[in-house]
Amino acid sequence: MIKLVNVSKTYKNGTEALKNINLEIYEGEFVAILGLSGAGKSTLLRTINQIIPVSSGNIFFKNVDHNTYKMYGDNPDKTIENLNSKGIDVKKEDLNLVDVDITKLKGRKMRIMRSHIGMIFQSFNIIKRMSVIQNVLSGRVAYNPTWRTILGIFPEKDKQIAYRALKKVDILEKTYSRANELSGGQMQRVAIARSLAQQANILLADEPVASLDPITTFEVMEYIKKVNVEDGITTIANLHHVDLALKYATRIVGVRDGKIVYDIEVNSKKGTDIIDDLEKVYGRPIGNQDYVGEE
Template identity: 50%
Template sequence: MIELTNVSKHYPNGVKGLANINVTINKGEFVAIVGLSGAGKSTLLRSINRLTETSSGDILIDGESITAASGKKLRLMRRDIGMIFQSFNLVKRSTVIRNVLSGRVAHNGTLRTLFNFFPENDVKLALKSLERVNILEKAYARSSTLSGGQQQRVSIARALAQEAKIILADEPTASLDPVTTKQVMDDLKKINEEDDVTIMINLHFVDLARQYATRIIGLQAGEVVYDGPAHEATDAVFEKIYGRPLQEDELLGEEIG
């Protein structure tokens, strides 16, 4: 469970990133966060694992405050939270399997990981994770040789190898074509359903949110203006979230698949 209580974020330039957010995310939910650019989607997501520090309020993960955590406690809490970025966040000069094994760093000692001494079970887990996202054949390829969609699937495999209980995905399909978008979204949905992993994902496309999420949270100027089941998020709801009629580039036109 993730609980945000009166969470706000104010930047030094006066910009309001988040305004008094009160949201509870239950285990196993697939939550899409939608809204215009600058609505606070990335700020909300990055606040949950403390990549962004909040100005006020509290965030609890399974009843423990990550807001107040520091040192070893913070590292242990972050170990359960996988992060998937729009830019993939891979070490391009390293092999695919080495990037996936970086998800095991928090489970091993610093010296061991510094010299790439990973236990055999970790290597097996990394290979299994690559197999689950259908990219096992690229395990020993240099990451820079992969397509954008393949790199994003490597980042998903890294979260799997991390054995994350929560996956936060920040616009993971923004730079991908429709076919690759479907592959990535199918992978995330499969992980959500088979492993009971909680997924929170920022999405640009309305139809993706409707098709894959079980719940949609709409943000406008840092405030929650919609929070409800995905199947109840009509065009009228999205027009309220966006503050205007939907534009063509905010839709995929029809469900992918």
């Protein structure tokens, strides 16, 4: 679905955050990226939607329709079949499926491409002075003309998408609350709903639970997993905690010093063995601070 080829990123101050990264991510995967702070996890995630531009290298998205920049994933026939079963009329012969390199896109094309990639953050980054529904509707900006989004008038169809997204994360009753009245866990659920409203094919989660307490952590992780499984949204999450990665991810990628040093399918090896391997990624023993703990 996504293929990073020789991706490097050097910041203006000379920090080499990413060094020649090669990584392929497949449709429907839940990839946990683990590594110490400063290893380059956040930069890696942000290059995928080009919020941070790469210094060199390419990031390809497979089977993107060249007209609409919609993603049809690793198996376009199945995707089209799914869409048809939902009553969305798509024919393969109308599509012009190509591999698109997001690092080469500019302006409107870049924005359309980005709109298919959701992103959630450690600090939630929802707009605190707006209502929950406005926040979720902001996920529809790229689908509407600018005058509409500036005035904040969204069509009924988009409102329905937003309500459904809020229902999915069980927060429909907060629709008209102001976002700053919510708890941390609720804010992150609104952020997930915003990504759902985007109808994103990919979800990038940058330390999504790092500022939440243990109970809320599992709650939010469950919603991310639900979105990943039920909606087939390919998920890439930077995580701090080893046990969360083992519990929710299908694949673990270890990053150290800007390089990928570890890459494994979670169910291909015993959990305890993976933890042993991760000591090499972290360069230190895995201790209590690397676990959220019991649910």
